[in-house]
Amino acid sequence: MSRRLLVLGWHNIDPTPFYPADPGAGRRGFERQLAAIDRLGTVVPLSEAVDTLAAGGELPPRAVALTFDDGYADWLDAAVPALDRRGMHGTFFLVSDILSGRIGAWWEDLADAFDRVTAPSLEWAGRTHDLSTPTARRAAQDALKDELKLVDRATRVEAVARIAERIAPPPPPRPPMFLDWDGARALAATGHGIGSHTVTHPILSREDEGTQRHELTASRRALEEGLGQTVDLLAYPNGNAGDYDERTMSVARGAGYRAAITTRPGLVGPNEPPFAMHRIVLTPLTDVGELFGKVARKGTGVARRVANRAVRTLTPTG
Incomplete structure (x- = not known):
């Protein structure tokens, strides 16, 4: 035992x-x-x-x-x-x-936006994130995810929505x-x-x-x-x-x-x-x-x- x-x-x-x-x-x-x-x-x-x-x-x-x-x-x-x-x-x-x-799941919403990215770069909080390659997009997503964990929920959710609007078109319908x-x-x-x-x-x-x-x-x-x-x-x-x-x-x-x-x-x-x-x-x-x-x-x-x-x-x- x-x-x-x-x-x-x-x-x-x-x-x-x-x-x-x-x-x-x-x-x-x-x-x-x-x-x-x-x-x-x-x-x-x-x-x-x-x-x-x-x-x-x-x-x-x-x-x-x-x-x-x-x-x-x-x-x-x-x-x-x-x-x-x-x-x-x-x-x-x-x-x-x-x-x-x-609500949705902010971490999935952020990742989904990066999956559908069309913008070549993102200006965010005084930094420029390169989005031109899969490797660069992954680095940008990881950096933003870590930054967003340091703020309160309301700030985080608003930030994810603004980032998604800047880098990708609206998501298509999909199963829950x-x-x-x-x-x-x-x-x-x-x-x-x-x-x-x-x-x-x-x-x-x-x-x-x-x-x-x-x-x-x-x-x-x-x-x-x-x-x-x-x-x-x-x-x-x-x-x-x-x-x-x-x-x-x-x-x-x-x-x-x-x-x-x-x-x-x-x-x-x-x-x-x-x-x-x-x-x-x-x-x-x-x-x-x-x-x-x-x-x-x-x-x-x-x-x-x-x-x-x-x-x-x-x-x-x-």
Whole structure:
């Protein structure tokens, strides 16, 4: 038995503008990952693992919890069926205003604009970004994405809209990339876990305390009322060390959550703060077998670098 938990996280399965990949590669890769996890670990529901660790109990050897962020539509026809075929449990973190169609996903909107770019360059915030080649466009997109994470949500959303207007024509109609409330109810009916990923997916530490409180309380209330079940697990948007702080954790506790997960790599142990749980984020192309081996031999810092290599394989370079 063990008192350690490895939390793994995904976003999408199929390719998107922000997470590009060859057609079908995501589903094939995800199936391979689940096969490796089945062989190397023991999947436990995140909610049960949180309770067990809080009570000082023991988990199965090589315990693994599987999580998914943002509400991508392919969860219903790719992630859930693959999990169910192996009897595995996942926990899915939803953004309530994306479900309602009130907002889009700014990171996907930005990437989509760069996919359709027609402008040769972009003047933005005193800099000129070259857009004349795929490599230059990728560098510009990455630089702007990192800059936009440093501002509050309202500024970020306005900036993405202005950038898109300057560099690309309006987007054509396309199938929804994210679940709506009907999709969320279908997801909840599968028996997998549901958690909150806030109302509008802000980077919480960039917002004032009142906004943070609204994001955490209103999302939980909307999900509980809309899905008819208790929602008391939280995933911080973006989730790196600077994206939440002591104030955020205090607000989350006050909003009635039992625990919150980050994207900071590491194993969760019995002394882990319940509102700063470690997690390793993957793409469907991450070599999970190698990741497990690195965790076992050298710790999660090395394992995170394995995961990061898979992210780089999804990035077009020219």
